[in-house]
Amino acid sequence: MARTSRSSWRLGVPIVCLCAGLLLATTHTVSGGSEIRRSDAPRLVNLVREAQAAVDRLSTQREMLVDQVDNHHGGTPSAAAALTAITNRADALAVAAGLEAMHGPGLVVTLDDAQRDAAGRFPGDASADDLVVHQQDIQAVLNAMWSAGAEAVQMQDQRIIATSAPRCVGNTLLLNGRTYSPPYVITAIGDVPAMQAALAAAPMVELYKRYVLRFGLRYTEQGKDEVDVVAHPPAVRMRYAKPAGPLGY
Template sequence: MPDVEAPPNDRVNTPLLTLITQQSLDEDYLHVAERRAAEPGAKPRPHRLGVVVVAAFGVLVTVAALQTQQGADVRSASRTSLIEQINQGRDNLAELQRRIVRQRELNVGLQSQLDAVTSQQLAAESRVQRLATSTGFEAVTGPGVKITVDDNPDGTLVRDRDLRPAVNGLWEAGAEAIAVNGNRLTARSAIRNSGIAIRVNNRSLSPPYVITAIGNKNTLQADLMQTTSGLWFRSLVEQLGFPWSMDNVDQLTLQAAPARVARLRSAEQGTAAQNQNEHRKEAPE
């Protein structure tokens, strides 16, 4: 025989909440009918209690349905809010990463500028140190040569013109710093006689006169005697009979010139060579 298709089961397609409600009501009605059948002589009377129970059960079912719907709405809203927060967090993270990249690039640029400025600063400090040493406004220490000259016992005095050739010759021979009786010579220093006294940096000196020069002690004496000024100095002291000596020294310390010597009273724009040429043009023939 051919298979007969089973009728559709309505209980399968009925929502669970509706099914529970219907089944509860059917059971209540069945219970009431059975009680009536057991009491054939009894008069029908209202079943208020059953009605109340059914009504209460209906209220409970309704409340449960509402709570279930509200819970579903809350969960749906929470999920939507959470997705929005995640997306917003991703956007914030991406922006922070872009800012980090920009800051790193900025730091690299600033570090390069700092390195360049630091290099310039070190070069400037080194130049200042060299200039301070060569101009006499910085104390220096090192090996060198010491020349001592004294008055002739017969009364002939050493004059400024006798010391200047020694100093000029030492500069020409490569001396890095020179002092006379501890007075550091600078570009503004002068060796001058004031009466019978020799003055350096406006200070009077007393014999013997000691010229100290920092430089290569192994070659400074020989180089001095190779200069015209050095030869002229040696000729003068020997002709005038001044006691003198020249010795190498392993360690000399020359103090800086006093600050008052460095104070400028006037200045002209241009290099030294340019100013000298201008002065020559202005000088009368």
């Protein structure tokens, strides 16, 4: 009985060792020499924590951006007060900028091309340029009015502001993208005697009046107790020069 038991152990121990060796060899082959279950492998709980941290970080960033937008658009008392001050300042400057219609005493000046005489003829020694109103003639009248302290000026049906530039195109006038034919009517609100004195003293206006006498151009001044000057359309756009070239250099 004892021999049989010892014989079983002698056979069983090598078999167990062989199986253990085969198991170790198989594990090594499958793992490729590395650990099958590494200690730093991501776990579900870690993934959830990282996702929550990302959500918290993005939520904080969102709140900061919302505060910035609110501050720019009057979302806080201080921003609202600043916006109100800017709006009031803009309203105060609207009149000076020509964005408000005006009414008051003023002067109306009319310039027109030369007209034919009773026989249907122009002066024999006149050239074509002598018989029409030019850009410099209109500009001379405008400059004289401004120098006399005109509060508002209108030409034809448009308000004249700092960016307005009347341009001659043949025998017509281009103003803010619109074309006009003579007669050209300029209306200004202000001190009428002062504007008349400035027009009388302006060299270019005096030269135009000589052409009126010599070649039949037309020029009239009419002071009025009440005149209306329209407002310039809103959204005044400023333009500036840009470098030429494909790359802007």
